[in-house]
Amino acid sequence: MVTPRERLAGLLNGAKAAGAFSARLEAPVAGLDLEVAGVGPVRLPLRAPQVKRLISVARPALFGRGEETLSDTGVRDTWQISPDRFSLAGPAWPSLLSGALEDFRDALGLPAATRLRAEPHAMLVYGKGQFFLPHQDSEKDDAMVGTLVLSLPSAHTGGELVVEHAGHKCAYRASKTDLTLVAFYADCRHEVTPVRSGYRVTLTFNLLAEQESSKQEFSKQEFSKQETSEQVSGPLAELAHSLDRHFGSPAEPRYSSHELDPPTRLVYLLDHEYTQRSLNWERLKGADAGRAALLRAAAGQAGCESVLALAEVKETWDACPEGEDPWDDYGYDEDDEDDEEESGATDTDYVLQELIDDEITLGWWTGPDGAGGEQISLQVHDYEVCASTASTDLTPYDSQYEGYMGNYGNTLERWYRRAAVVVWPRERAFAARGEAGSRWALEELRAGITRGDVDRARDHARSLAPFWRHTSPQPDLLECALRVAVGLDAAETAAMLLEPFQVDALAPELAGPLAEAAARYGTGWMRRVVDDWFASERHHPPQRYQWTERLPPLCTALRAHGEATAVRLLPAGVWATVDRGLRLWTTTGPAEIRRAQLEQLALPLRHLLAAADEELRDTILASLRERGDTVLECLMPVLRRAAEESTPAEWGRVGLDALARDCADRLRTMCEGPPRATDDWSVAWAGCGCGLCDVLGEFLGSRSRKVLEWPLAKEGRRHVHSGIDSAELPVLHRTRGQGRPYTLVLTKTQELFTREQTVRRQAAADLAWLRSLRNG
Numbered sequence: 001m002v003t004p005r006e007r008l009a010g011l012l013n014g015a016k017a018a019g020a021f022s023a024r025l026e027a028p029v030a031g032l033d034l035e036v037a038g039v040g041p042v043r044l045p046l047r048a049p050q051v052k053r054l055i056s057v058a059r060p061a062l063f064g065r066g067e068e069t070l071s072d073t074g075v076r077d078t079w080q081i082s083p084d085r086f087s088l089a090g091p092a093w094p095s096l097l098s099g100a101l102e103d104f105r106d107a108l109g110l111p112a113a114t115r116l117r118a119e120p121h122a123m124l125v126y127g128k129g130q131f132f133l134p135h136q137d138s139e140k141d142d143a144m145v146g147t148l149v150l151s152l153p154s155a156h157t158g159g160e161l162v163v164e165h166a167g168h169k170c171a172y173r174a175s176k177t178d179l180t181l182v183a184f185y186a187d188c189r190h191e192v193t194p195v196r197s198g199y200r201v202t203l204t205f206n207l208l209a210e211q212e213s214s215k216q217e218f219s220k221q222e223f224s225k226q227e228t229s230e231q232v233s234g235p236l237a238e239l240a241h242s243l244d245r246h247f248g249s250p251a252e253p254r255y256s257s258h259e260l261d262p263p264t265r266l267v268y269l270l271d272h273e274y275t276q277r278s279l280n281w282e283r284l285k286g287a288d289a290g291r292a293a294l295l296r297a298a299a300g301q302a303g304c305e306s307v308l309a310l311a312e313v314k315e316t317w318d319a320c321p322e323g324e325d326p327w328d329d330y331g332y333d334e335d336d337e338d339d340e341e342e343s344g345a346t347d348t349d350y351v352l353q354e355l356i357d358d359e360i361t362l363g364w365w366t367g368p369d370g371a372g373g374e375q376i377s378l379q380v381h382d383y384e385v386c387a388s389t390a391s392t393d394l395t396p397y398d399s400q401y402e403g404y405m406g407n408y409g410n411t412l413e414r415w416y417r418r419a420a421v422v423v424w425p426r427e428r429a430f431a432a433r434g435e436a437g438s439r440w441a442l443e444e445l446r447a448g449i450t451r452g453d454v455d456r457a458r459d460h461a462r463s464l465a466p467f468w469r470h471t472s473p474q475p476d477l478l479e480c481a482l483r484v485a486v487g488l489d490a491a492e493t494a495a496m497l498l499e500p501f502q503v504d505a506l507a508p509e510l511a512g513p514l515a516e517a518a519a520r521y522g523t524g525w526m527r528r529v530v531d532d533w534f535a536s537e538r539h540h541p542p543q544r545y546q547w548t549e550r551l552p553p554l555c556t557a558l559r560a561h562g563e564a565t566a567v568r569l570l571p572a573g574v575w576a577t578v579d580r581g582l583r584l585w586t587t588t589g590p591a592e593i594r595r596a597q598l599e600q601l602a603l604p605l606r607h608l609l610a611a612a613d614e615e616l617r618d619t620i621l622a623s624l625r626e627r628g629d630t631v632l633e634c635l636m637p638v639l640r641r642a643a644e645e646s647t648p649a650e651w652g653r654v655g656l657d658a659l660a661r662d663c664a665d666r667l668r669t670m671c672e673g674p675p676r677a678t679d680d681w682s683v684a685w686a687g688c689g690c691g692l693c694d695v696l697g698e699f700l701g702s703r704s705r706k707v708l709e710w711p712l713a714k715e716g717r718r719h720v721h722s723g724i725d726s727a728e729l730p731v732l733h734r735t736r737g738q739g740r741p742y743t744l745v746l747t748k749t750q751e752l753f754t755r756e757q758t759v760r761r762q763a764a765a766d767l768a769w770l771r772s773l774r775n776g
């Protein structure tokens with residue numbers, strides 16, 4: 001059964017093609033004057049002596065790769081003369097170029113109101129063996145839509161210009177006696193094949209599209225000016241009907257038999273690539289222009305809005321190298337080298353079997369009027385997407401092949417950049433845009449409240465509920481969200497808008513709006529919001545705790561606004577986070593990792609003591625006293641940093657003096673205790689409770705046993721190895737490969753004693769520092 005979106009893609013595919021992706025013209029050389037600095041007038045057709053003079057004033061050509069400009073004769077081997085060093089004139093040249101640009105405009109399917117302008121880019125000279133590998137031109141100007149190549153007549157072989165798009169190729173050979181002009185869209189991949197004999201000389205131009213009218217509206221009425229009503233009325237009506245069915249029918253995901261609610265958008269993928277600067281209804285290329293105009297007109301007829309967007313498409317295919325049996329998965333060898341980069345294979349060297357998965361993400365879109373634009377990040381579902389041209393018919397900008405790995409088959413991943421027309425019902429316009437742009441949504445809600453249109457703003461805000469909690473708004477939006485939450489005067493909706501923020505978005509300057517929201521909705525509401533913020537932190541834990549530097553001044557500011565609930569809840573939430581970290585890292589992990597994690601926790605703990613009220617502070621200090629001595633690796637950094645930044649009076653106020661006394665007592669006990677006896681080889685350790693760990697624990701706990709020879713199967717040896725390594729025990733473990741099973745040999749090392757000595761020395765140094773601090 002054909003789905004509405006498949007029907008829509010078919011209708012648009014059958015629409016009259018607006019033009020080709022490339023076109024060619026020839027013109028006589030008479031009346032063209034070309035002059036090059038350092039060479040003088042250039043006579044046509046070209047002869048070898050004159051071309052050699054051109055090369056003498058040229059330099060090796062560069063090429064772009066991403067943001068870089070590179071020189072690599074393995075990619076591009078040609079000579080280049082910059083446009084400021086040559087000039088084109090002559091009585092015939094202006095009319096020749098003007099007429100050619102009009103022909104190319106029509107041939108490429110650009111709107112009749114478009115005026116093309118050719119901006120000189122370079123003169124290129126190719127000698128024998130020189131070439132340019134397949135590549136894609138970068139759009140160097142907002143108005144750039146394509147490239148014009150003017151080949152000067154010369155006797156040569158090879159050097160064909162090959163232009164490719166959507167699986168179609170056109171090869172253009174220059175004339176030996178006339179001028180040859182080829183125009184093509186900038187996103188078309190193209191190459192210059194190696195010159196076999198003679199010289200190939202071209203002038204390249206950037207094609208810029210400029211609109212003769214100030215603005216074009218692609219409504220049904222405007223579109224009908226380009227086509228007869230008989231040609232348009234049928235497709236428009238059918239397209240509008242398909243849109244109605246798409247938005248009115250349950251969604252059917254590709255890999256599920258369960259029906260979902262009707263789709264909220266339609267994403268129609270176009271054939272060409274565009275940049276953010278060039279994405280505009282008036283600058284669409286080739287077939288994109290007609291199809292997009294028709295879909296936009298149908299959307300208006302169906303009561304929908306439409307925008308242009310840039311899409312990143314990733315497809316994962318079941319694939320195998322060309323010539324291999326796709327079912328022969330059993331010859332896998334660990335030593336096989338299937339890596340694409342090492343084998344030198346290209347994307348076309350693989351046979352696609354079945355589409356495993358695809359991901360389509362919209363990263364930018366324009367406003368409904370086609371003006372402006374905003375950065376977004378919106379992943380769309382397969383049941384929302386359609387295209388007249390499959391991505392497999394286009395050239396991916398990147399691909400990666402991974403061979404058989406035992407638990408899954410050969411896969412080929414391909415990435416494409418495509419433009420799209422995104423359509424949604426007009427009544428869902430706010431939610432559709434809000435799902436992709438939390439900043440836009442919050443700013444629109446705030447503007448509506450400011451205008452006094454609170455009911456409409458409240459309805460718009462409620463329409464965000466199905467997806468809002470899954471968004472990731474920027475921290476700087478929290479102030480706007482708080483203002484909106486207060487202005488809506490709707491507790492549930494206000495809490496929903498604040499939920500996706502993380503607690504690290506808080507700052508002292510937000511105390512006012514936060515206190516206002518708490519006053520508006522009450523203690524229970526405030527508790528729910530703060531709990532949501534810390535829950536979000538648990539799902540996405542911050543890598544650092546710098547934000548807690550703002551906690552003490554934030555609590556001070558909240559007290560000044562009379563807000564007591566948040567003053568209690570925020571430090572309590574921070575303590576819950578710190579406490580979880582202390583419980584984990586004071587008892588777990590190799591020493592280096594444990595120490596680094598505990599040092600990180602010193603930062604929030606120091607600021608927490610400064611922000612907490614007396615009751616919570618007493619709770620924190622009592623809990624710290626119950627921890628093992630490894631907690632010193634967190635507490636001593638707290639005290640050392642506080643000594644640099646705090647006054648003695650502050651130490652007493654925030655409990656640092658009590659913390660210092662507790663640390664001093666611990667350190668004194670460690671220093672005054674008897675050193676380990678020279679014959680005491682016991683190691684304290686608690687395993688997982690299994691039989692193997694019981695045997696290991698008995699050996700470790702022995703004061704006299706230094707070596708254990710333990711016949712043990714492979715899995716058992718692996719478990720023991722892991723336990724020793726993860727706890728960093730001072731035990732050497734080796735396997736003696738004799739007999740069955742092999743023997744695991746465990747040997748306690750002298751490090752048992754050196755570690756204790758190191759700990760005692762550090763404890764003595766820390767205790768001396770605390771005593772000097774007290775004396776000071």
